[in-house]
Amino acid sequence: MIPMPTPDASVLARRAEIQTALRGLLDNPKDLIGEGLALKVYETDGLSAYRQVPLAVALPRTTQDVARILGYCHDNGIKVIARGSGTSLAGGALPTQDAVVLGLSKMNQVLDIDYDNRCARVQAGVTNINVSNAVDRDKFFYAPDPSSQLACTIAGNVAMNSGGAHCLKYGVTTNNLLGLTVVLMDGRTLTIGSEAMDGDGYDLLGLFTGSEGMLGVVTEVLVRILPKPEGARPMLVGFKSEELAGACVAEIIGQGIVPVAIEFMDKPAILACEAFAKAGYPTDAQALLIIEVEGSLLEIEAQEARIQEIAGHYDPVSIKLAESAEQAEAIWRGRKSAFGAMGQISPDYLCMDGTIPTGKLPEVLSRIKQVGEAYGFQIANIFHAGDGNLHPLILYNANAPGEIDRVEAAGEDILKVCVEVGGCITGEHGVGIEKRDAMMLMFNETDLEQQMRIKRVFDPLWLLNGAKVFPLDINPADTKGERIAA
Amino acid sequence: MTLIADNQAAGVLRPSSAEELRDMVAAATGPLSIEGAGSKAAWTTSQQPSQRLSTGQMSSIDFFYPAEMVVQCGPGTRLADLETELAAGGHRLAFDPPDLGPLFGKPEGQSTIAGVVAANLAGSRRAFRGGPRDHLLGVQFVNGMGEAIKSGGRVMKNVSGYDLCKLMTGSWGTLGVLSQVTLKTAPLMELRRSLVVSGLDEAQHLAALIAAARSPFDPVAAAYLPADAAASLGFDTAVSLIEIEGLAPSVDYRSEQLTALLRIKLATSALSVALYDQAESAALWQAIKSVSPLVGQPASLWRLKPKASQAADLMARLRSRFAERGLKVYADWGGNLVWLASEKAINRAELEGLPVGVASQVLGDDPAPFAPLSALQSELQAGIKRAFDPHGRLNPQRLTSEF
Numbered sequence A: 001m002i003p004m005p006t007p008d009a010s011v012l013a014r015r016a017e018i019q020t021a022l023r024g025l026l027d028n029p030k031d032l033i034g035e036g037l038a039l040k041v042y043e044t045d046g047l048s049a050y051r052q053v054p055l056a057v058a059l060p061r062t063t064q065d066v067a068r069i070l071g072y073c074h075d076n077g078i079k080v081i082a083r084g085s086g087t088s089l090a091g092g093a094l095p096t097q098d099a100v101v102l103g104l105s106k107m108n109q110v111l112d113i114d115y116d117n118r119c120a121r122v123q124a125g126v127t128n129i130n131v132s133n134a135v136d137r138d139k140f141f142y143a144p145d146p147s148s149q150l151a152c153t154i155a156g157n158v159a160m161n162s163g164g165a166h167c168l169k170y171g172v173t174t175n176n177l178l179g180l181t182v183v184l185m186d187g188r189t190l191t192i193g194s195e196a197m198d199g200d201g202y203d204l205l206g207l208f209t210g211s212e213g214m215l216g217v218v219t220e221v222l223v224r225i226l227p228k229p230e231g232a233r234p235m236l237v238g239f240k241s242e243e244l245a246g247a248c249v250a251e252i253i254g255q256g257i258v259p260v261a262i263e264f265m266d267k268p269a270i271l272a273c274e275a276f277a278k279a280g281y282p283t284d285a286q287a288l289l290i291i292e293v294e295g296s297l298l299e300i301e302a303q304e305a306r307i308q309e310i311a312g313h314y315d316p317v318s319i320k321l322a323e324s325a326e327q328a329e330a331i332w333r334g335r336k337s338a339f340g341a342m343g344q345i346s347p348d349y350l351c352m353d354g355t356i357p358t359g360k361l362p363e364v365l366s367r368i369k370q371v372g373e374a375y376g377f378q379i380a381n382i383f384h385a386g387d388g389n390l391h392p393l394i395l396y397n398a399n400a401p402g403e404i405d406r407v408e409a410a411g412e413d414i415l416k417v418c419v420e421v422g423g424c425i426t427g428e429h430g431v432g433i434e435k436r437d438a439m440m441l442m443f444n445e446t447d448l449e450q451q452m453r454i455k456r457v458f459d460p461l462w463l464l465n466g467a468k469v470f471p472l473d474i475n476p477a478d479t480k481g482e483r484i485a486a
Numbered sequence B: 001m002t003l004i005a006d007n008q009a010a011g012v013l014r015p016s017s018a019e020e021l022r023d024m025v026a027a028a029t030g031p032l033s034i035e036g037a038g039s040k041a042a043w044t045t046s047q048q049p050s051q052r053l054s055t056g057q058m059s060s061i062d063f064f065y066p067a068e069m070v071v072q073c074g075p076g077t078r079l080a081d082l083e084t085e086l087a088a089g090g091h092r093l094a095f096d097p098p099d100l101g102p103l104f105g106k107p108e109g110q111s112t113i114a115g116v117v118a119a120n121l122a123g124s125r126r127a128f129r130g131g132p133r134d135h136l137l138g139v140q141f142v143n144g145m146g147e148a149i150k151s152g153g154r155v156m157k158n159v160s161g162y163d164l165c166k167l168m169t170g171s172w173g174t175l176g177v178l179s180q181v182t183l184k185t186a187p188l189m190e191l192r193r194s195l196v197v198s199g200l201d202e203a204q205h206l207a208a209l210i211a212a213a214r215s216p217f218d219p220v221a222a223a224y225l226p227a228d229a230a231a232s233l234g235f236d237t238a239v240s241l242i243e244i245e246g247l248a249p250s251v252d253y254r255s256e257q258l259t260a261l262l263r264i265k266l267a268t269s270a271l272s273v274a275l276y277d278q279a280e281s282a283a284l285w286q287a288i289k290s291v292s293p294l295v296g297q298p299a300s301l302w303r304l305k306p307k308a309s310q311a312a313d314l315m316a317r318l319r320s321r322f323a324e325r326g327l328k329v330y331a332d333w334g335g336n337l338v339w340l341a342s343e344k345a346i347n348r349a350e351l352e353g354l355p356v357g358v359a360s361q362v363l364g365d366d367p368a369p370f371a372p373l374s375a376l377q378s379e380l381q382a383g384i385k386r387a388f389d390p391h392g393r394l395n396p397q398r399l400t401s402e403f
Helices: A009-013 A015-025 A036-043 A063-075 A128-136 A154-160 A204-208 A242-254 A267-277 A297-314 A325-336 A338-345 A358-375 A403-420 A445-458 B005-011 B018-027 B079-088 B113-118 B164-168 B202-214 B227-231 B248-266 B278-289 B308-321 B375-388
Strands: A003-005 A056-058 A079-083 A099-103 A110-114 A119-123 A177-183 A189-193 A217-224 A232-239 A261-266 A287-294 A318-321 A348-351 A378-384 A389-396 A483-485 B032-035 B051-054 B061-065 B070-073 B136-143 B148-152 B176-184 B191-198 B221-225 B239-246 B272-277 B300-305 B327-332 B337-342 B358-363
Touching: A009 A015, A015 A056, A015 A063, A036 A056, A063 A079, A063 A099, A063 A177, A063 A217, A079 A154, A079 A217, A110 A128, A119 A128, A128 A154, A154 A217, A177 A204, A189 A204, A189 B375, A204 B164, A204 B375, A232 A242, A232 A297, A232 A325, A242 A261, A242 A287, A242 A297, A242 A358, A261 A267, A267 A287, A267 A325, A267 A338, A267 A378, A287 A297, A287 A325, A297 A318, A297 B248, A325 A338, A338 A348, A338 A378, A338 A389, A348 A403, A358 A378, A358 A389, A358 A403, A389 A403, A445 B148, A445 B164, A445 B375, B018 B051, B018 B136, B018 B176, B061 B079, B070 B079, B079 B113, B113 B176, B136 B164, B148 B164, B148 B176, B191 B248, B191 B278, B202 B221, B202 B239, B202 B248, B202 B308, B221 B227, B221 B278, B227 B327, B239 B248, B239 B278, B248 B272, B272 B278, B278 B327, B308 B327, B308 B337
Parallel strands: A056 A099, A079 A099, B032 B051
Antiparallel strands: A003 A483, A110 A119, A119 A217, A177 A189, A177 A217, A232 A287, A232 A318, A261 A287, A261 A378, A348 A389, A378 A389, B061 B070, B070 B176, B136 B148, B136 B176, B191 B239, B191 B272, B221 B239, B221 B327, B300 B337, B300 B358, B327 B337
């Protein structure tokens, strides 16, 4: 189990006083949650094995609300954890008992849409899908599309630099932002970026994106929106081996074709998803690629013809083009419901998020299989094959004694493999608490000290989401070295 | 500290490895002026007497894997050499960086990859394919305390820790000296084609750029050249240029669709479109990204970054405000970048009140080449500087007079 720093007893003792003060800072007293089930909702996030009931939850409606709350907490030495929808799979939004959760869910307005300049200004609590929905009627969209896009907020996407299935062509969150409004821990409001790309001075927009809510609280986001392609269509290609599927991906990209998405599934993932979604996946294949191309019908057909020709070099078991919108939808439903499908065949699963050089896929899959066998877990693999982001899903039972510790150990072994072959420990989920210690697989203390000095520029008292990202052994959030089980 | 004589030629420290670089920075007792080939030294330079340190000898392509769209190289690798190597493998840098050396009176082909990253120099594809910041996957650098630091890696998606690649990009060597960069590459497309549009007035040309950017036809670059700038590319009238690329049938389809779209949107029978394919298209953009239409001896050269929707208004107001200064302007980045050259100097204060967005002086005598920041931003930027370089060793006053 992953430990957390011991809560500050002096802050816990002031709970009632702090709640009263915060209530006074909000226009509507109901926007402060101080007890009961309503508070317990905020005890965990997508990493639900870990739970800590916070001191209070404030639900601001404006940037000014956020500034008042942060200013108060700063002056009173109270820790703060900003939270979008709490979908983090890495424990990025896990509170601590001595912290106030700043929930952005009421800041859910699309403020301005500017098609000529291809951007939209939104409040940070808008869900990812609602940005695209707001511009859909005018045939625009917001490109990053994490699997949790129905629920996750833009604020959370900025904090974690979220990706998605379509980032092979469109990039991740950091490549699709133009500006931010941020409130610093001391309550001061900072505006970063604008419709003008590449301001002078240091790239604070790039620094904030992916900083896991540790440098400031994002309240407004200026996002890039893009015209939708005329159409898009996925195809399924089944292979006799993972090696053949991997080699096919390499040749597609090597031939100068960059599809909008290339998703890979191994046999256990194919079987689970097909049983769940009935998407028509080839259950006789050892590996499956979902390849999506876009453009006009003519352009789609031209690309599909080239991809089929290339796939033909790798002895495919099956090639299936989506022949209707329903089939296309079913193909993606199968992929996007992969996590749900795992829930059908196992009580629990741990979703890993390493990235590897794409050429190392066969080697890595074989080593992951060995890890699974060594620990006695079944592992299914889902992979954003174009960009190397691998999601091994380790199936386990949280109620079986000791299994959480074993599954976490297996997960760390997989991350070691990813780093050994030249990859990284997290491609899009973030470090949070889950991979805090695994940071030492990639970085030495000098590297991490450099990062922590940046944190101190923005939050010298280390109050904002401090128990994340940096291993507790070197993390100022853990000054006393006393820890509790989260 | 002892240094081999070669490394001190002409008083310039020239490390040949990351370790040597680290030792040299660690041993420094005063300010260092960091350079690659020095091709952009005339843009902005250290204001204090400094020991010069060049990473120009750290030139190597460590690996290039086209199927993984990644290249890793030493900081001193010449941009021209890197592009040749990538092209041999059927790839390129998607952000199409310019070599601005000739703009500063330097020979072509000197510019290094670290210089491109440190200055965050994107070419004409910035608005549609991103800039260096978007394609830098990993860095190694030496901070002002002589510590070797790494961030990012060689894979496309990586959120492990804070993104220091973004801070290094555009920091002009003030936070660290790059010792290695890893970049995303992009495959060369089967066909690239420019639509060269003429027969429009200036507002219509800039509206054409916006119409293309708003369309589903995926332009990779869009620029507008008034008649005087267009003349340097061999056109006898003002033109706007829109580039698309991809598989041949797709390019054919999209160039037809874009032409039809512009006819509808601009509703003028005077509109005419000429097509330039492959090398002809490439040559046009080579000139546009390198600011060739304005190369000469301008007293001032400004890089303005307005909203695309305000570019037409900006260009008109620049002409009326500076009618007596010998002005030449053109727009790139789909209207998000306006280059402004003048025979008589224009200083920053004179741009006041115009919708310039971010204004950076590239040539001229204004003492502050870069756009001023808010008080809070300045405070935070100074804090970041201290977090990397507490003694102020690296490129003092090159980015701002404050540090």
